[in-house]
Amino acid sequence: MRNDKAPTMADIARKTGVSPMTVSRAFKSGSLINKDTRDAILKAAEDLGYVFDSTASNLRSQKTGFIAVTIPSINNANFADTVRGLSELLSAHGFQILLGYTNYDTEEEERLIEQFLRRKPQAIVVTGGKHTPRARKLLENANVPVIETWDVPAEPIGHFVGFSNADAVRSMVDHFVAAGYTRIAFIGGDASRDTRGSDRRLGFIAALSDHGLDASRLIDAGAPPISMREGANAMARLLAEYPDTEAVICVSDLSAFGALTECQRRGVPVPARIAIGGFGDYEIGGISVPALTTINAQARQIGERTGQLILDLIDDKPDLHHVTIEPQLIVRESSR
Amino acid sequence: MRNDKAPTMADIARKTGVSPMTVSRAFKSGSLINKDTRDAILKAAEDLGYVFDSTASNLRSQKTGFIAVTIPSINNANFADTVRGLSELLSAHGFQILLGYTNYDTEEEERLIEQFLRRKPQAIVVTGGKHTPRARKLLENANVPVIETWDVPAEPIGHFVGFSNADAVRSMVDHFVAAGYTRIAFIGGDASRDTRGSDRRLGFIAALSDHGLDASRLIDAGAPPISMREGANAMARLLAEYPDTEAVICVSDLSAFGALTECQRRGVPVPARIAIGGFGDYEIGGISVPALTTINAQARQIGERTGQLILDLIDDKPDLHHVTIEPQLIVRESSR
DNA sequence: CTACGGTGTGATAACGATAACGAGGCTAGG
DNA sequence: CCTAGCCTCGTTATCGTTATCACACCGTAG
Structure with a gap:
């Protein structure tokens, strides 16, 4: 045979x-x-x-059909949605995605980018706008389209498809303040690795200050990704350190749900005693009891827009694209 | 520049x-x-x-460093864990994973396999033991190691690293029966696409029969992947159709959690009025209130063992390997 | 002084597909 | 009958790296 x-x-x-x-x-x-x-x-x-045999074809035609993509974690429904949006569009056009996980670590991202560039991808998509200097240099010299996502970089390398994490959280703060809450806390946002999380925390602080409110109720929950368990632990600390807190915004729905379960275990009613907000519109936030107020970051749309952008760019429309996505605040039972 | x-x-x-x-x-x-x-x-x-330039190197050396992997869905923590286990080991040895999503569809799997084979991977990993005839033929003729995972195939194509989904559910049935439950239902297991889910349902039916119990309380919840929402809907139907049910096993923790929330919305106490079991040991099952009894399928271990197997095979130890994993029953509050 | 093993390097020829160019056959229009 | 032009297909060279063989050099053992 x-x-x-x-x-x-x-x-x-x-x-x-x-x-x-x-x-x-x-x-x-x-x-x-x-x-x-x-x-x-x-x-x-x-x-x-x-x-x-694609390998021979790739060499001769100088086209690999690869699109390199780095995301922080494979085990995250938001990034998974983005990859799905990307993938469905691009694979329909014969492209193959090279997926890599940075584990929320820019050093690891640098290694991945270096590996990926050797494979001669026709475009490279990265998550976030923060990179090591060397990674930045590699991307700038790569001679293929670079798209940063999930962020609005201060100094974009090339194109980007993202949103302002700070502004998104601000919209939730506005909602809480309008609902009459004044003693509001934030869980998560460790700055050591995850820039999106710390951007959200910064947005929280700025928004509270603009409302003339105290922005010191900040509970660290460890390095990202923050688990449900860490969310629960953070809620326990919050209730101990700031017992009069009326509302809390969590860096993600996962930690928000963990926080909710901690309240359930302690018999603390949500939202009557404390309101909770999350981020990311994960499935769990829509079905938990009570359902969680959250922000839909349009993860899938980010992927789709990025995919379309790549198709346009490869099809030779080399304009620079800066696509800003509009996250949606979703108000549910946990804050009313 | x-x-x-x-x-x-x-x-x-x-x-x-x-x-x-x-x-x-x-x-x-x-x-x-x-x-x-x-x-x-x-x-x-x-x-x-x-x-x-890897493309040139690949062609000349006839080694691409690619490992092709197909999983049903990117958005599933279990398969993500398997891929992580695989990925960490293999990428440390310079391999790059080509990841594809079948969307629980063997036709799509066939397309993916065909695409992947053109890239000349050095091994190919598929999820499950059910494939289209053509996909099977492609794999048999591929001339590279083939590893089926997450299942114990009736007729393995080559190697496999998996477990019996039916036996795993049987262990949970035994637990419920030993705890005194007799009117037990099953949610999920649509046979049209997901063979693992339907294997679990078949295991459920067989186990109940062996105990001399009625195995007709079967609630369909739609095509996989079953969402939390579908689990909730299924629980609603279960309570309507079989109001005297004492315990229910769900095809996954996600549907089990959905079912739990439906009980919470209706004020049905869990486990006092109805016990719930899930599958997969997702994070949510460990933190929900009450925590969910479940089965840990050792997703990560499947990936690690598969990765090690691939390294051995490429390192020229061409024995046939059939690795059977032992899932672990985890009893939590939802069933006691 | 020859033999020999180990080290470091070069010349040559692929790996398998396809870009670029061009040639032959055939139809249509003058 | 001739030329233009389209369709179909072949020839040649090449993409960038590396397997393979060859060989020069050095030190050491017999």
Whole structure:
């Protein structure tokens, strides 16, 4: 069954009595070739068990069909949605995504970018706008489109598709203040690694200050990604340190749900005694009892817009694109 | 800044005064080369902004460093854990994972496999043991190691690293029966696409029958993946159709949590009025109130064992490996 | 002084597809 | 009958790296 060597286009050419070039054409859609010839070639290929060799094609044509993508974590429904949006569009156009996880670490991101560039991707998508100097240099010299996502970078490397994490949280603060809450806390936002989380915390502080409110109720919950458990622990600390807190905004729905469960275990009513807000509109926030007020960051849309942008860029429309997404505040039972 | 053409090894060779072959050696660890020569070459490479070209290397050496992996969904913590286990081990050895999502559809899996094989991966990992005939044939003729995971296939294509979904559920049924429950239901397990879910339901039916109990309380919850919301809807139907049910096993923790929330909304006490069991040991099951009894399928271990197996196989130990994983029953408040 | 093993490097020829160019056949219009 | 032009296909060279073989050099043992 297993031949000594896998058949090549040359084998098909011999068998069909045409040149290798014609075999090549038979496999490309939209190339000029007689229908009978093509059918004969495809049949011969099937008979021989031929498998097209992308590696050779990639080298000669200088097109790999790869799109490199780095995300902080594979185990996060938000980033997964972005990748899905990207993936569905791009794979329909024959592209293959090279996915890498930075683990919220820019050093790891640098390593990934270096590895990916060796594969000659036709575009590279990164999450966030903070990178090591070397990573930045690699991206700038890469000679392929670079798209930063999930952020509005202060100094974009190339294109970006994102939103302001600070402004998004501000909209939630406004909601809480309008609802009459004044003693508001924030859980999460460790600055050591996750810039999106710390941007949210900064947005929280700025917004409270603008309202003339005290912005010192900040509970650290450890390095990202923050688990539900860490959210619960943070809520326990919050209730101990600032017992008169009326509302709390968590860096994500996951930590928010963890915080909610801590209240449930202690018999603290939500929102009657304390209101809770999350971030990311994860499925759990919509179904928990009570359901969680949150912000939909349009993760999927980020992916779709990024994918469309890449298709445009590869299709040779080399304008610079700065796409700003509008996150949506979703008010649910946990804050009313 | 951007040169007309990216520098190649030949450029480095010219600049350093050595042959391209020596440049190539400088980039391979463990190859015979003078230290000073190597340092000079690496410095020249850095100066020129050289980026190694894997595509050429892959073609010549007939090694791509790719490992193809298909999973049903990117947005599932269990499969994500498996991929993480795989990824961490393999990327440390210089491999790059090609990840694809079948969306629980074997037709889509077939398309993915065909695409992946063109990239000449050095191993291919698939989730589950059910494939289209053509996909099976492609895998059999692929001439690279094939590993099926998350299942114990009736007729393995090559290697596998998995567990019996039916037996895993049986252990939970035994637990419920030992705890005194007799009117037990099952939510999920639509057979149209997800074989693991339907295997679990079959295991449920078989186990109940062995205990001499009625196994007709089966609630369909739609095509996989089953959301929390669908779990909630299924619980509503269960309470309506079989109001005297004492316990319910759900196809996953996500649907189990959804079911739990439905009980909370209706004021049905868990487990006093109805006990709930899930599957997969997702984070939510450990923190919800009450915490969920579940089965840890050792998702991460599946990935790690698969990764180690691949390393062994590529390192030329071509024995056939059938690795059986032991899922663990975790009893929590929702069933006691 | 010859033999020999280890080290470091170079020359050559691929790996398998396809870009670029061009040639032959055939139809249509003059 | 001739030329223009389209369709179909072949020839040649090449993408950038590396497997392979060859060989020069050095030190040491016999």
